Amino acid sequence: MVERADAARNRVAVLAAAEELFQREDVEHVSLERVARAAGVGKATVLRRFGDLLGLIQAVIAVRVAELQDRVRSGPAPLGPGGTDGCGHLHAYLDALFDFVLDNRKLIRALEVCGPHAYYDNPASQFWADELARRIGAARPGVDADYLAYAVFTVLRADVIDYLRHHRQMDVDRIRAGLHVLADPRGA
Amino acid sequence: MVERADAARNRVAVLAAAEELFQREDVEHVSLERVARAAGVGKATVLRRFGDLLGLIQAVIAVRVAELQDRVRSGPAPLGPGGTDGCGHLHAYLDALFDFVLDNRKLIRALEVCGPHAYYDNPASQFWADELARRIGAARPGVDADYLAYAVFTVLRADVIDYLRHHRQMDVDRIRAGLHVLADPRGA
DNA sequence: GTACGATACGGTCCACTGGTCCGTTTGGCA
DNA sequence: TGCCAAACGGACCAGTGGACCGTATCGTAC
Incomplete structure (x- = not known):
């Protein structure tokens, strides 16, 4: 039809x-x-x-998600595939995700209030988290990459970042640096 | 009166x-x-x-918080003060917080849905997070202990732990282990 | 060009929420 | 015992997400 x-x-x-x-x-x-x-x-x-409301918000976000997914899946390295530097891959990806959250805070916040796990349980997030686990696993063999990926993905929540910025007076560069240390303490 | x-x-x-x-x-x-x-x-x-509703939930939680706060402030080491093993302090504290969340999931979940930052913005949480930053700073000089403390505290949210357990099939021991690695990658 | 059936439409209704208001009851002190 | 401040609770409010259903519109087959 x-x-x-x-x-x-x-x-x-x-x-x-x-x-x-x-x-x-x-x-x-x-x-x-x-x-x-x-x-x-x-x-x-x-x-x-x-x-429902969740579906509407996901539809709005989907447009913006697609662009980043393309760059991750088939763009130039280090964000895209190719090259073999596991650490570079990981850190470029973290930066891209962080920028994405900053650019789309409001929408992501709206998503988060839709349901207890709406932030995690949606196709785009599954992709982000899986890819994150892959890159963490490549950069840091031996750690529980799946858990760590969800941990990092959690501190990427827009509500968390907003809280740190506006209630704990941390600026974005500090949060970004902390994120990199969290995902890979041995540095880039 | x-x-x-x-x-x-x-x-x-x-x-x-x-x-x-x-x-x-x-x-x-x-x-x-x-x-x-x-x-x-x-x-x-x-x-x-x-x-308001938030006040009610905080009042209910307060009873349980007091007991743990006493053990942290004046109980025996390694959870309480005394001894000088920074790592032991940190890891005992992480275990205590994690157990607290597991025991009080429902209440903490209720708190989380009260407002955007209700989880962080309450007196007890300020205490937990500050203490966490102190112990992380002691165990890992040189890192941004404040950011890291908030990151770990965020991953301790009851909704996050519930999600990992029930939707990602991670058992509590795995989550607990991941938490320790997150807070102190060099191990206990 | 028209008639018709499928599809999309939106106002109304529902159950429910957190929170306010205000007339009524009750507890404790003088 | 009498009195009044304090505490009470039900009715009420504006708002929510979502279901329903009679109506208007669209695109097609003639």
Whole structure:
């Protein structure tokens, strides 16, 4: 079944409204209804299209995820594959993930409040965490790369980084440095 | 002003009901109203006593926190002060925190959903994190102990540990081991 | 160009939340 | 015993995510 024209129109309107609203407002004040209203559409239309609030947020994030995934999967080294320097691979990847979180804090925060494990349990996160485990395993043979990957992925949560920046007055460079030490204490 | 007898009666009833309810039910199904009803009391009574839901949960946790804080502040080494083995201090402390989280998962989960930073922004957590930074600094001079302490404290979140156990099938010993490596990669 | 069936639409409704308000009851002191 | 501050709790509020269903619109087959 091909997508009807009005449905397509509404889909892009809802995505655009959601993106705009999540950037502009505080995460906890963005509700399904407000997104719908901002898009000039009924709540039910949003729900039907995206299943639930979580689905909507994932759809908004997905656009941004794709770009980074491409660079990781098939871009130039050290972020992309190729080269054999395990440490360089790992640290480039950490930087890319960290930048991604900084750029998309609001959306990731919104994702985190959707459910207890919404941050971890979504296809993109699985990819990020798996890739992280692979690179940690390559750079640090002998450690429990799976656990460590989830630990690092956890301190990459947007709420955590926001807390450290705004309540503990740590600047981004300090957090970034700490992250690298955490993932690979022997340095790059 | 001394506490009136009926107020005292209600305070213990609410605390008991909350404790019981948080243990028995899923965190997200425990609401202010249900606690009040279980205590045989009006919602407003709970609110007046504890300010808001966060205050209630903190009050319930406080009882359990006190016991561990005593052991840390004035108990026997290696958890308590005394002795000079920095690593032993750190690892005993990590074990104690980890056990505390396992024993109080439900309550900590409830705390986490109260607000974006409710897990970090409460007096007990400040104590735990500061002490953690102190012990990490002692065991590993030269690292950014403050950042690392928050990172470890973050990985100790009950939702994170629950996720690793039940969705990633990691058993508690594995998580515990990973935690020790994270805080001190050179081993105990 | 028109008629029709499938599809998408959105307002209304629901159960529920945390929190406020305010008239009523109760405890403790003089 | 009488009184009043303090504590009480139910009704109420604005808000949530989500379900429902009668209606309007779209695209197609004629």
